[in-house]
Amino acid sequence: MTSHRTVLLGILILCSATLSSRVFADEASDAAVATTLDRIRTAGMGDAWAYQRLADLCDKIGPRISGSRQAEAAVEQIAAALKAGSLAVTLQPVKVPHWIRGDEQAEIIDYPGRPAGVTQTLHLTTLGGSVATPTQGISAQVLVVHSFDELRSHEAAARGKIVLFDVPFNDELAVNGRSGSAYGQGVVYRAQGASAAARAGAAAALVRTVGGANYRLPHTGHMDYDPKVAKIPTAALSAEDAMWVSRLAAEGPVTLRLKLLPQSLPDVESHNVMADWVGREHPEEVVIVSGHLDSWDLAQGAIDDGAGVASAMGAVHLLESLGLHARRTIRFVGWMSEENGAAGGEAYFKLNSAALARQVAAIETDNGAGRPLGVSAHVNPESMALFKPLLKALTPMGATLLDHRDEPGGSDVKWLDAGGVPTLAPIVDTRTYFDFHHSAADTLDKIDPDNIRRQVAVLAMMAYFIADMPEPLPRLPVSKP
Numbered sequence: 001m002t003s004h005r006t007v008l009l010g011i012l013i014l015c016s017a018t019l020s021s022r023v024f025a026d027e028a029s030d031a032a033v034a035t036t037l038d039r040i041r042t043a044g045m046g047d048a049w050a051y052q053r054l055a056d057l058c059d060k061i062g063p064r065i066s067g068s069r070q071a072e073a074a075v076e077q078i079a080a081a082l083k084a085g086s087l088a089v090t091l092q093p094v095k096v097p098h099w100i101r102g103d104e105q106a107e108i109i110d111y112p113g114r115p116a117g118v119t120q121t122l123h124l125t126t127l128g129g130s131v132a133t134p135t136q137g138i139s140a141q142v143l144v145v146h147s148f149d150e151l152r153s154h155e156a157a158a159r160g161k162i163v164l165f166d167v168p169f170n171d172e173l174a175v176n177g178r179s180g181s182a183y184g185q186g187v188v189y190r191a192q193g194a195s196a197a198a199r200a201g202a203a204a205a206l207v208r209t210v211g212g213a214n215y216r217l218p219h220t221g222h223m224d225y226d227p228k229v230a231k232i233p234t235a236a237l238s239a240e241d242a243m244w245v246s247r248l249a250a251e252g253p254v255t256l257r258l259k260l261l262p263q264s265l266p267d268v269e270s271h272n273v274m275a276d277w278v279g280r281e282h283p284e285e286v287v288i289v290s291g292h293l294d295s296w297d298l299a300q301g302a303i304d305d306g307a308g309v310a311s312a313m314g315a316v317h318l319l320e321s322l323g324l325h326a327r328r329t330i331r332f333v334g335w336m337s338e339e340n341g342a343a344g345g346e347a348y349f350k351l352n353s354a355a356l357a358r359q360v361a362a363i364e365t366d367n368g369a370g371r372p373l374g375v376s377a378h379v380n381p382e383s384m385a386l387f388k389p390l391l392k393a394l395t396p397m398g399a400t401l402l403d404h405r406d407e408p409g410g411s412d413v414k415w416l417d418a419g420g421v422p423t424l425a426p427i428v429d430t431r432t433y434f435d436f437h438h439s440a441a442d443t444l445d446k447i448d449p450d451n452i453r454r455q456v457a458v459l460a461m462m463a464y465f466i467a468d469m470p471e472p473l474p475r476l477p478v479s480k481p
């Protein structure tokens with residue numbers, strides 16, 4: 001008869017054997033993940049496909065604002081490039097705004113010390129979504145302010161005027177690697193300046209351009225009207241011209257003539273482009289790797305966000321070419337209309353909202369083509385430690401940062417994020433990003449092809465690592481987008 005003690009001993013031996021075999025199995029699978037990530041990194045650093053897609057997008061299609069023929073040509077071009085392999089490519093219909101820039105001109109027609117017959121031409125560009133001036137333009141005096149508070153304290157003086165928000169870009173933040181914060185400080189005036197000025201009875205609003213370098217280049221971008229006040233025309237004035245007008249206005253009354261003739265046309269049927277690299281265990285579960293395929297209309301949109309969309313395409317293409325299937329499906333998404341309100345991201349969320357649990361994580365890259373420095377993740381703080389093996393594999397390429405972010409990984413994935421889906425973005429060096437962003441100088445020549453290779457490697461490693469985790473990343477609490 002077996003004693004209780006013998007049984008206990010037997011159980012203990014069995015348990016410790018199970019435990020140690022599990023430890024060995026975990027160590028073996030950690031080593032396998034590390035080997036696979038190394039393989040992806042090495043292959044990504046040798047990738048030439050993604051940069052070629054970027055060159056095609058920039059040079060053959062060029063600007064691709066939502067609603068334009070070029071935007072749809074970009075959908076076709078990207079879908080065709082992805083279909084050439086064995087990826088499952090689909091187009092998701094999205095209704096998008098169709099705003100077109102028209103004639104845009106501004107002159108200083110009167111100022112203290114003006115020689116008779118002299119006027120001065122200004123460099124400006126209409127902000128996306130702006131209404132037009134009358135066809136002949138408007139002429140009005142300028143009120144220069146440097147903040148919303150200053151406008152409120154001079155509200156009576158703004159009536160009938162053209163309000164200029166002369167707010168300089170915070171270069172100190174930008175050189176310290178925090179250009180996103182510098183952009184944020186300026187962009188509130190671009191987004192809300194027109195309605196703030198309209199609330200005070202102004203005829204039009206100008207904002208000093210939100211950009212990191214002064215080459216007399218105005219940068220466009222989206223603006224929002226407060227539905228409770230009148231819509232007035234609005235444009236970004238080059239930094240040099242904003243300073244010029246401010247200097248003159250400090251001496252006395254300055255009058256501008258402003259002609260902005262954009263049009264808002266009816267919404268247009270467009271598409272998100274999706275391409276699935278199917279998972280080996282849970283093909284119904286999806287990890288998104290994405291960028292936005294629309295751009296502003298002034299240039300090729302090479303850094304915003306051609307680089308992102310080409311790198312994200314490159315990531316799924318790389319995994320396909322290596323024959324590496326993760327546990328879950330990795331889905332490339334090229335979002336449509338990020339710049340004009342992110343209708344593509346919202347449409348994707350609506351389409352998937354009935355089975356949101358299948359959306360495991362979403363990566364978006366939309367911070368330009370700088371060198372990748374690491375990973376930023378909007379996940380539960382306690383989940384951050386899960387990324388250690390990924391960081392270790394990224395270290396040889398100098399991408400050593402792991403940041404917890406408290407906002408969505410990108411504007412196209414904010415609805416998914418609010419629905420509880422963890423969202424992530426690569427951290428890239430953005431010190432020069434806002435020099436070109438949304439300007440006529442956002443062209444292919446600004447991009448170092450090595451950085452596209454680096455982004456392909458980082459995105460493919462992030463997507464594979466998350467899609468191959470034994471358990472899906474824990475969900476975020478549900479919030480409002």
Ligand SMILES: [Zn+2]
Nearest residue numbers: 304305338366
């Ligand atoms: Zn962008």
